[in-house]
Amino acid sequence: MRRSLIVTAGAVASIALLAGCGTGGAAPRPSSSSDISTEITDDPVTLTVSYVSDPPITPLVEGFTELHPNVTIELVQTPFADYQTSLKLALASDDAPDIVQYSPGPMRAIVPAGLVEPLDEYAEAYGWRDRVSPSLLGMLTSNEDATQYGTGNLYAMPGAIQMIGVFYNADLTEAAGIDGEPATLAEFEEDVAAVAESGVTPVAMPALGVGGFQLWSALSNVLADVDVFNAWVYGEPDATLLDDPGFTEAAAILQEWGDKGYFTSGAAAVADADAISAFTSGENAYFVTGNWNTKVFSDALGDDLGFFLLPASASGAAAVATGSGFPYSISSASENKDVAAAFLDFMVSEGAAQGVLDSGFVPVTPDAAATASGVSATIQTGYEEVVAGEGIAPFANWATSSMLDTLTSGVQGLLSGNLTPEQFVESLQADWDANHS
Amino acid sequence: MSTSTTRSERGGRPSRSLRPGRRRLLRGYLYVVPAAAVYLGFSLWPALNTLYYSFLEWDGLNAGVWVGLDNIIAVFTDPLLLGSVLHSLVLVAFFAVLPILIGLILTGLLMGRGTRGMTTFRVIYFLPQVVPLVAVGVTWRWIYAEDGILNTALRAVGLGSWAQPWLAQNETALIAIGLIGTWCMTGLCMMLFISGAQKIDSSLDEAAAMDGAGPVRRFRAVTLPGLRGEISIAAVITTIAALASFDLVYVTTGGGPENATTVPGLLVYRLAFSYGDVGSAAALAIILTILILVFVGIIRRFTREPE
Numbered sequence: 001m002r003r004s005l006i007v008t009a010g011a012v013a014s015i016a017l018l019a020g021c022g023t024g025g026a027a028p029r030p031s032s033s034s035d036i037s038t039e040i041t042d043d044p045v046t047l048t049v050s051y052v053s054d055p056p057i058t059p060l061v062e063g064f065t066e067l068h069p070n071v072t073i074e075l076v077q078t079p080f081a082d083y084q085t086s087l088k089l090a091l092a093s094d095d096a097p098d099i100v101q102y103s104p105g106p107m108r109a110i111v112p113a114g115l116v117e118p119l120d121e122y123a124e125a126y127g128w129r130d131r132v133s134p135s136l137l138g139m140l141t142s143n144e145d146a147t148q149y150g151t152g153n154l155y156a157m158p159g160a161i162q163m164i165g166v167f168y169n170a171d172l173t174e175a176a177g178i179d180g181e182p183a184t185l186a187e188f189e190e191d192v193a194a195v196a197e198s199g200v201t202p203v204a205m206p207a208l209g210v211g212g213f214q215l216w217s218a219l220s221n222v223l224a225d226v227d228v229f230n231a232w233v234y235g236e237p238d239a240t241l242l243d244d245p246g247f248t249e250a251a252a253i254l255q256e257w258g259d260k261g262y263f264t265s266g267a268a269a270v271a272d273a274d275a276i277s278a279f280t281s282g283e284n285a286y287f288v289t290g291n292w293n294t295k296v297f298s299d300a301l302g303d304d305l306g307f308f309l310l311p312a313s314a315s316g317a318a319a320v321a322t323g324s325g326f327p328y329s330i331s332s333a334s335e336n337k338d339v340a341a342a343f344l345d346f347m348v349s350e351g352a353a354q355g356v357l358d359s360g361f362v363p364v365t366p367d368a369a370a371t372a373s374g375v376s377a378t379i380q381t382g383y384e385e386v387v388a389g390e391g392i393a394p395f396a397n398w399a400t401s402s403m404l405d406t407l408t409s410g411v412q413g414l415l416s417g418n419l420t421p422e423q424f425v426e427s428l429q430a431d432w433d434a435n436h437s
Numbered sequence: 438m439s440t441s442t443t444r445s446e447r448g449g450r451p452s453r454s455l456r457p458g459r460r461r462l463l464r465g466y467l468y469v470v471p472a473a474a475v476y477l478g479f480s481l482w483p484a485l486n487t488l489y490y491s492f493l494e495w496d497g498l499n500a501g502v503w504v505g506l507d508n509i510i511a512v513f514t515d516p517l518l519l520g521s522v523l524h525s526l527v528l529v530a531f532f533a534v535l536p537i538l539i540g541l542i543l544t545g546l547l548m549g550r551g552t553r554g555m556t557t558f559r560v561i562y563f564l565p566q567v568v569p570l571v572a573v574g575v576t577w578r579w580i581y582a583e584d585g586i587l588n589t590a591l592r593a594v595g596l597g598s599w600a601q602p603w604l605a606q607n608e609t610a611l612i613a614i615g616l617i618g619t620w621c622m623t624g625l626c627m628m629l630f631i632s633g634a635q636k637i638d639s640s641l642d643e644a645a646a647m648d649g650a651g652p653v654r655r656f657r658a659v660t661l662p663g664l665r666g667e668i669s670i671a672a673v674i675t676t677i678a679a680l681a682s683f684d685l686v687y688v689t690t691g692g693g694p695e696n697a698t699t700v701p702g703l704l705v706y707r708l709a710f711s712y713g714d715v716g717s718a719a720a721l722a723i724i725l726t727i728l729i730l731v732f733v734g735i736i737r738r739f740t741r742e743p744e
Contacts, residue, residue: 207694
């Protein structure tokens with residue numbers, strides 16, 4: 001009897017505590033800081049930067065602290081999977097970092113909670129929007145609820161460019177009798193067929209990882225209307241992939257290549273790392289992937305490594321590619337927002353170009369004096385063509401927080417033949433609809 | 438009332454309301470407090486929290502919305518979530534049933550042969566338990582690959598037509614993962630059974646042998662009943678490992694191909710940390726916990742000593 005009383009009391013206390021517990025009431029929205037400055041202090045300042053990807057952060061920090069010796073930047077790196085999970089807690093904590101690498105997934109909760117600073121006043125003061133391609137800023141601007149992108153406040157600035165294109169092993173393509181790079185998608189398909197005839201599996205396809213749907217994205221970019229795709233990823237009301245046949249066509253090509261044996265069989269169990277090692281050891285001639293792999297590829301293949309943007313159906317069409325900047329945001333809790341903003345400004349200045357190039361990435365603002373060599377120079381040229389053309393298209397998996405898994409399993413369905421190209425595109429739209437209701 | 442009690446205590450006269458027996462009881466609770474606080478704070482409290490979260494639509498940061506039983510119902514109506522629960526039930530056969538059967542056979546063989554070379558066998562069979570599951574998963578992904586050891590071996594012995602990308606096909610992927618579990622768990626079961634079998638009074642075995650029982654009969658009549666407790670423990674441990682599996686699936690297939698190998702642990706992780714859907718993740722975790730409790734209850738019931 002008495003024991004049950006104690007248990008009941010304990011349970012009641014627990015429930016009382018539960019009611020008051022951390023479903024985290026909305027944090028206060030940042031007060032609009034009208035007193036921003038582009039002049040930074042000469043006093044010693046320490047900034048903390050929390051990030052995932054390196055490079056490009058190290059060359060950026062080195063370049064900035066060289067210009068401002070009074071600023072010390074502490075770098076805190078977290079692996080990608082942990083970063084996604086810990087970023088919310090880190091920004092909500094008492095000692096939040098000053099600058100964080102922006103990641104669209106967790107930002108869907110962080111932006112509405114007001115934990116990162118809107119950068120519009122700094123953008124105006126520094127003239128960022130004139131210097132940076134609007135296609136790079138689309139995914140970094142959103143409404144205050146983070147339900148729609150490409151509109152509203154600017155929450156991050158890009159530090160370096162990542163972009164998807166076709167890497168190839170010239171040793172294998174030349175052995176298959178291919179002369180030069182394709183000018184149209186049809187020519188590229190002929191080249192792929194020629195490599196297959198030479199007895200080499202032409203295309204690396206890590207369908208267990210992100211590599212599978214990146215081929216679909218790249219094909220979609222050149223086959224479908226980029227504006228439709230952008231609107232869809234940005235979450236504009238009633239956006240749909242179903243009305244443009246280009247997305248289905250892209251899926252059909254991917255499926256056809258699978259059926260013809262252009263990919264390693266069993267691609268659905270090939271991880272990104274496995275495909276990278278297959279490509280660098282000369283097992284595949286082509287790999288449609290991002291320039292974050294440039295260094296690994298060129299270390300292994302040397303002068304045999306080549307790069308081109310996936311060509312469009314018609315020769316001479318405006319260039320387009322999937323990509324993004326490595327974006328960085330300023331924490332609302334930062335006590336040195338002006339210094340942090342000065343760092344973001346440095347990232348998109350000519351002064352940062354050489355360091356970023358040396359690290360294997362494309363600088364946001366090119367510097368005539370900065371020199372790149374080999375494939376890095378080709379990628380740089382490709383990026384400039386894209387910015388002058390249709391612009392950078394966002395990563396498809398940013399459309400919703402579950403889209404990465406929907407795309408991955410969808411591509412696996414295309415490869416196994418369980419999904420038709422139409423069903424694949426419908427599955428993506430179903431995910432979108434479920435997240436935008 | 439309380440002050441008068443205190444005063445009378447100071448006076449050294451036990452008050453009527455606080456007899457020595459009751460004081461001893463209170464002191465007893467005092468000793469339990471540290472352990473109870475740790476258990477409440479780090480086990481019961483998070484569990485109650487999870488239950489509470491399962492009634493919310495919550496992204497982990499902004500204010501949550503009460504949705505009642507919607508999340509729990511979704512576990513049974515959403516084919517993705519329900520599928521993951523069904524997959525984990527299939528894994529029970531590979532993580533628990535097969536290892537216990539193989540473990541029993543190995544125990545019978547090793548016990549029958551006496552103790553010679555026993556240590557070597559034990560080390561060999563137990564080794565998979567020592568290797569981290571992530572390393573196990575990556576290694577098996579290579580073994581199962583299109584040009585991996587398994588397919589190479591099949592082709593070498595003329596069974597090339599059987600060679601296939603095991604983890605890349607919906608029909609074979611879950612079974613392939615299950616067999617990795619069998620490989621991991623068999624050693625654990627065998628170790629438990631051998632240590633149990635060594636405790637059985639050898640005179641029982643000898644008496645049965647005198648009565649003319651062969652090795653198989655002796656195993657069934659003497660060793661097996663003596664291992665009741667060990668089988669129960671092994672079944673509980675391996676069943677929990679099957680239902681709560683995460684790391685093995687995460688590194689071998691990531692739930693693919695086409696969600697054919699998703700398990701609740703994987704989806705709880707994805708929902709909570711990638712999709713920002715803490716409520717659904719908590720609901721799935723609650724269902725998983727109930728499922729595990731049901732299984733453990735059934736196992737304990739079936740392996741209880743007959744009265």
